[in-house]
Amino acid sequence: MRRALALATGLLVILALVLPAGAQTREETLIYSLQSDVDNWDPPNSVLREAIILGYHVYDHLAVRDVKTRRVVPHLATSWTNIDDTTWEVKLRQGVKFHDGTPFTSRDVKATFDRVLDPTKKMTARGNHAKIKGVDIIDDHTVRFRTDGPYPLFVERLTAQVMQSDKVIREKGHEWMQENPVGTGPYKLVRWNRKQEHQLVRNDDYWGPKPAFKYLRIRIIPEKATEIAELLSGGVDIIKAVPPDQMDVINKSGQAHTGTSPILRTAMLQLDQAARSGPNPFTDRRVRQAANLAVDNDAIIKFVLNGLGDRVATGVNPMAFGWDPGLKPYKQDLAQAKKLLAEAGHPNGVDVLFNEGPPVVEPAIQQTNDAIVADMTKAGFRVKRNYIGDNTVLVAKIKDGKAGSMFNWSWGYYSVFDADAILFDVFKCGENYSYYCNPALDDLIIQGRSTLDQKKRAEVYVKAQKLLFDDAAYLYKWGLRGVWGISNRIEYQAPADEVDRMFLVTPKKK
């Protein structure tokens, strides 16, 4: 038996030695961690936020958002102009090369969009660009986009499309592209160990500012407590989605600190005004207003969320184009809430069903739900709570029109900083995620997306927000704030669009 034990131990040691060991020095390596991995390395073929983030490191976009000003600025494009209401001309940067050495030209832009727009390819990103009818090559560095009617979000949406290589699309094909990204971006992928780690190396031929760190490792660590332990022990440099109650632990560690940023995501309780899941009390405007007046959201943000939220008057986020700063949010007024409920025929209170979501998107969602329900109870709502532990189940119910009279929902705008990106998907009659239906609002939404005149669009959205506020479409909560954990060895500014850019990280100045 002793011999057997010795043998087993010996085997174990050999196994350990055979396994690959780390190579580069820690000094020149930046380590970022994500809680879950991407499904592929072909960003237009993925719905995951992680795919967008990884895409930014290996690929480039025609336009990108400036992290400081939050404005969209040219990137692989150098300029864009609209020649008429349905044609955009885009000039391309010269001297840019893909990782395989081929130069970037208008053929690549056309091939990229042709691939995404081809309905038989079933690319996830197709919906983002459905308004684009086609791309025409004018010369090597000029392309024209034809759109289906005026398309004011054209430039915003350019930030959501990576530029892939015509040669790779033609010669290597779809299958190959799922695991082998060839971009023009600041880093090149060296190795992908699925659900474990991505190893990247700096693209020394990059046309733009080169990243400070030569090596980038992106580790997949599913457990939040482990992620935080890695940050505190120096194993990882940047983590995201730090829970509010862990901020103190990180800030007092001497090893790392937290950074916060408002992010483009608005949290609400959707109310079934459209009666998609059957008759319910919220089809009456007075009941919806009563719900909005019942809850003290300011107190919840301050005491439950540690200040990590920005109050909103409607679903429109303060960072989105079209937001109306003049519109003030509902203030808690229990007497008025009770009065409205009585007027609506519920003097003795009213029963409502609340489908609650799991804590995957909104921080501390259970605690904030507790507080909201407590406030609603004071005003006379008898809330029956139903917890749905799996987000995909909740999403399926919502799409199916089975989400009930009230449910948790937040909207990330697909990272498009424009009021249209929430109004159309979440408030328009008949859309998958909308439980509100009001032809007057639909008119405004259509007006807003049918002109390129930004001044006129802003006016339309002010009207739309007034309508949504007065009609209390949903129970409006707050704009979310993200929390990042950042090692003290580096400098990093938390991004508002939830796209971490490791190529902007620099070592801390000593």
Added chain:
Amino acid sequence: MKRYALRQVLQLAVVIVGISMLAFAILHVIGDPVTLLLPQNAGKEEYARYNKLLGLDKPIYVQYWKFATRAVQGDFGKSWYADTPAFKLVLERMLPTLYLTTAGLVTALLIALPLGILAALKRHSFVDSLCTVAAVAGQAMPIFWLGIMLIIIFAVQLRLLPASGYGTWRHFLMPSFTLGAFLAPITMRLVRSGVIEIMNMEYIKTARAKGLAERLVVIKHAFRNACIPVITVLGLQFGQLLGGAVVTETVFAWPGVATLTVDAIRNQDFPVVQCAVVLLALIIVAINFLVDMIVGLIDPRIRVGA
């Protein structure tokens, strides 16, 4: 011994066919796979096309035969989620899990054998009580809690070990201890009771009477017999160990097959679930076969009596 082995192999074949049927059924008991695969706005034509494409229009035994013959060749179809062959995905992640469970098993034995024998020989002493307390504590400790405590102590406070990940021998220490601590208590209790029982047997008295050194009495005569229930239970516990591996892999960001399977279930990625279920079941079956063989070798009564 040959007949004994042959009978075990025949039993194995039945079990394997049963497993393959269960794995095949996974796809069908959860509802209509085509509805799951297609977008909600898909029309009837597209439905019929997919139904045919997946071969779901054929009788169920034809479908099973196709599944089984492909599975034997390692073809479980493509992952619905990752667009790569399910077999490749599962195989890539199988080794880390096998390393982890083996290391956990070895750790458990390294803890359980000496402590179990010691507790048995010094029955009702302070050492015995201490071992009992340790066993109860070990059994009561949730794996994820122990894992996170180890990380906080050895990675965050002492900076001796990497907090998580996979790659060098240093990455092995905490996960294998965590998993070992989960299996050690029950093994230790078994070793203890086995040795106690055997130390009262007549043949031990005989061994002592003929003047054999106590060390040889314990190791050669007592321990060998005490091993039989321990080995059997370890074989049975291997499935439990895989369950423990799900948590251990998650806490330590270990790229194993256990977390892959749980993720696949969550994503409704059935080819991967089927492939993982079949391969893991095969491993458990193989281990139990090995256990039967070892036990048969150690104890002739079993192979004759069975």
